[in-house]
Amino acid sequence: MNKSTFTYMLPLALFAASAYADSHKTIAVENELNTVVNELLSTATLNNQLLTEQSNDIQKVMIEDGVKIGISSRRWLDSEVAVFKDKYGYKPTELYFTSDAVAILVNEDNPIKSISINALADIFGCKSSLEPVQWQSVNPILANHSELTQVQAYSVNGDLSAHRNFTKMITCYDGQKTATKSLSNRDDLIDTIESKENAIGYTVYQSQDKDIKRIDIIDKNGESFGLDHETILSGRYPLANVYYMYLNLEPTNSSLSSQQTDFVNYVMTPEAQQTLIKNGFIGLPSAAIERNKVVLKQQQPEIQGGYK
Incomplete structure (x- = not known):
């Protein structure tokens, strides 16, 4: 899948300049994910290379520093969502990233x-x-x-x-x-x-x-x-971690830079999933990828033996 297809999948509009100059070229990641995320970045086709910022508090970085993409093993607390919504006017978008x-x-x-x-x-x-x-x-x-x-x-x-x-x-x-x-x-x-x-x-x-x-x-x-x-x-298996990709994504899908958009779409491709598997993580099942695309409004939800 080429870069133009990625951009089509998650259309972008012009965005206002952020108060944080690096917010459109940064991905905040937890420490143990830094290596695999940088490998994904090296294989994705991006106009400009994105950078990773390591943090053990992805929610704080996204709220206070304005970083647009954060990858975390911890789901947002209701209180954190409330602070984010109060500041930006909408909730953070939650996608499945990987698991181990x-x-x-x-x-x-x-x-x-x-x-x-x-x-x-x-x-x-x-x-x-x-x-x-x-x-x-x-x-x-x-x-x-x-x-x-x-x-x-x-x-x-x-x-x-x-x-x-x-x-x-x-x-x-x-x-x-x-x-x-x-x-x-x-x-x-x-x-x-x-x-x-x-x-x-x-x-x-x-x-x-x-x-x-x-x-x-x-x-x-x-x-x-x-x-x-x-x-x-589902988080029920006691010896597992689920990693989520959170986006500061306006309802009009206009918050991310084009290279951030390309990365979001790239991580759902078979090539990216193989990179995750090679590094000891678990590839997303098709149902999880479909759920991500529904959340991103790339496709309509399907009913097939129940709601997905």
Whole structure:
């Protein structure tokens, strides 16, 4: 899809000069997204190169500094939307950008189907002194399986470097250590789990991993959730992050610069989705892309087995 098509998809009108000179050539991103967003910018066809501004408070940057595009893992609070609307006269536009999730993998012969957040913390978390975790203590269903003994935990070195949620649970501080053994790559992790009945591992979710057993996660309320696009994008899967792209977009679609418009449309293309996947994120399902286009008034909503 060429640049002229992008511009047609999200038409622009002339806009008044912003009080912030850089607001039309800047995208505010959370720190862990900076690398992948810059890679997307390098492959998009833009008249002028956009810049990224790293921030852990995207909402504040968009409200106070007038930045027109912000990518955040946190949805806006009602109070923040109210302040934005009071200043600009309309609400920020919310689009799906990407997501990531951690998959918990076990050996195929392990009968366990789900595991709690607390059990994951016991297995993979960092402690001042390590005590062996037995499979029988992880889930009551394993009480009669004497062949399952001490839990053997594995991960991939650097696998979660760009992902924030699960990282908090397994980060070690001074004087702490973990029983998790770090392997060099994803193939080694899968091979190890497939060969060791007592093994469990975590890795960034990739939908093509179909031959390895993934187990559901029990959240702090006792509800169990499997790993799929629906549970991830709805925010129900406990080990997932959903990233949203927010726009300061007037009802007339006249707030963005032409290169910002091109970028917004580019991130919904198959090429951009492959870049996200290559960097360990999850490509948007077609329903999410269609939802984005409806929000941008690029297409009408469809009714097909229910509202999209």
